[in-house]
Amino acid sequence: MRTSFLPFALPDIDNSELQQIKEALDSGWVTTGPKTKQFEAAFAAAVGARHAVAVNSCTAAMHLALEAIGLKAGDEVIVPTYTFAATAEVVRYFDARPVLVDVDPRCLNLDPDRVEAAITPHTRAIIPVHIAGLPAEMDAIADIAARHGLAIVEDAAHAFPTRYKGRLIGSPLPFTGQRSTVNGHHLVCFSFYATKTITTGEGGMLCTDDEALADRCRIMALHGISKDAWKRYTAEGSWYYEIVAPGFKYNMTDIAAGMGLAQLAKAEAMWRRRQEIARRYNAAFAGYPALELPHDRPDCQHAWHLYMLRLRPEHLPGLSDGSPQGAEDGVVRRRFIEELRKRQIGVSVHFIPLHLHPYYRETYGYRPSDFPVAYREYLREVSLPIYSRMSDQDVADVIEAVCDVATTFGG
Numbered sequence: 525m526r527t528s529f530l531p532f533a534l535p536d537i538d539n540s541e542l543q544q545i546k547e548a549l550d551s552g553w554v555t556t557g558p559k560t561k562q563f564e565a566a567f568a569a570a571v572g573a574r575h576a577v578a579v580n581s582c583t584a585a586m587h588l589a590l591e592a593i594g595l596k597a598g599d600e601v602i603v604p605t606y607t608f609a610a611t612a613e614v615v616r617y618f619d620a621r622p623v624l625v626d627v628d629p630r631c632l633n634l635d636p637d638r639v640e641a642a643i644t645p646h647t648r649a650i651i652p653v654h655i656a657g658l659p660a661e662m663d664a665i666a667d668i669a670a671r672h673g674l675a676i677v678e679d680a681a682h683a684f685p686t687r688y689k690g691r692l693i694g695s696p697l698p699f700t701g702q703r704s705t706v707n708g709h710h711l712v713c714f715s716f717y718a719t720k721t722i723t724t725g726e727g728g729m730l731c732t733d734d735e736a737l738a739d740r741c742r743i744m745a746l747h748g749i750s751k752d753a754w755k756r757y758t759a760e761g762s763w764y765y766e767i768v769a770p771g772f773k774y775n776m777t778d779i780a781a782g783m784g785l786a787q788l789a790k791a792e793a794m795w796r797r798r799q800e801i802a803r804r805y806n807a808a809f810a811g812y813p814a815l816e817l818p819h820d821r822p823d824c825q826h827a828w829h830l831y832m833l834r835l836r837p838e839h840l841p842g843l844s845d846g847s848p849q850g851a852e853d854g855v856v857r858r859r860f861i862e863e864l865r866k867r868q869i870g871v872s873v874h875f876i877p878l879h880l881h882p883y884y885r886e887t888y889g890y891r892p893s894d895f896p897v898a899y900r901e902y903l904r905e906v907s908l909p910i911y912s913r914m915s916d917q918d919v920a921d922v923i924e925a926v927c928d929v930a931t932t933f934g935g
């Protein structure tokens with residue numbers, strides 16, 4: 525057994541980040557400046573977006589995206605219940621309503637049929653989330669959006685580098701050229717939070733093909749000040765500016781952008797390492813009836829931000845408390861996690877569905893059974909460590925611990 529605790533997540537940092545950060549500090553541009561512009565251009569090129577706006581979080585990017593599409597109080601936005609707090613809270617910023625929708629039991633992403641059923645005359649947008657780095661069914665979602673004239677704001681916090689049928693998430697949807705039949709609004713929001721596939725400590729990126737939307741987001745990310753406010757401190761800049769709207773303070777710093785440039789340069793190698801770890805886990809766990817492997821698709825590229833294992837509680841009788849409700853209330857999952865912790869393995873749970881949280885229960889009267897798929901899958905989900913800094917020994921230790929618990933407590 526391990527003698528030291530294996531953290532659930534760790535960033536992959538080396539001298540290249542330090543070098544970039546030093547350059548930012550030496551240049552005097554500690555806030556938004558040339559490195560941020562360079563990071564925006566490099567990220568846009570990496571995902572195939574025409575415009576990329578660097579901000580200080582994915583939450584900020586989603587807030588700006590909804591502002592840019594003109595979301596108003598009383599509007600509705602379709603959000604999967606199986607996601608992190610940020611995806612729905614940004615809708616509440618406008619006093620609009622997040623209409624929660626259940627997910628596909630295999631991939632835990634938005635179920636397109638349920639999206640269609642949740643649309644009302646007040647619906648303005650859909651926010652698909654690419655859980656774990658496996659893409660949502662974007663063809664079907666784009667088709668629904670086109671038919672109902674809805675905007676799409678992708679929560680791509682897990683989705684770099686994710687491919688949907690060959691196309692990288694962040695690139696334009698196939699339909700966005702046909703603005704006559706749809707409003708065509710499409711924005712994609714990435715996260716560079718500490719645990720994500722590339723990190724700037726805190727940070728995010730907003731990608732879109734639409735110049736007007738990108739301009740609006742740039743302006744609103746920096747106090748609603750007329751275009752290129754950051755340039756006022758350069759040689760060609762001017763002291764004069766105009767406030768065109770009451771904006772926000774969401775700009776990325778050059779210190780963070782330097783870190784982002786270094787991370788971007790390693791993104792492919794880090795992704796390959798995570799993919800290798802996922803393959804090793806899959807091979808090791810395949811024979812255990814208690815363990816259900818994460819969903820994957822041959823026609824898409826999984827970013828492997830998370831390795832979402834699912835337990836089959838009926839095959840772990842040793843972890844049940846014997847009550848008929850034992851499997852129902854997640855006791856098997858809770859004890860499974862305790863056993864892994866005893867074996868020095870850090871794990872996590874993704875996600876506690878939004879409709880189970882007090883705020884959403886009390887505000888909208890949701891009950892657990894309203895979204896039965898999300899509720900059932902949440903109760904048996906355990907996320908294992910998957911990050912490029914893991915050594916082969918770390919990976920072997922996770923496999924040994926998981927298989928030991930499955931064998932010891934299995935039926």
Ligand SMILES: *Cc1c(COP(=O)(O)O)cnc(C)c1O
Pocket residue numbers: 580581582583584607608610611653679681682714715716717727728
């Ligand atoms: C991390 C995360 C976010 C928020 O990202 P920040 O950059 O921390 O704002 C949004 N959605 C999902 C699904 C996430 O996991």
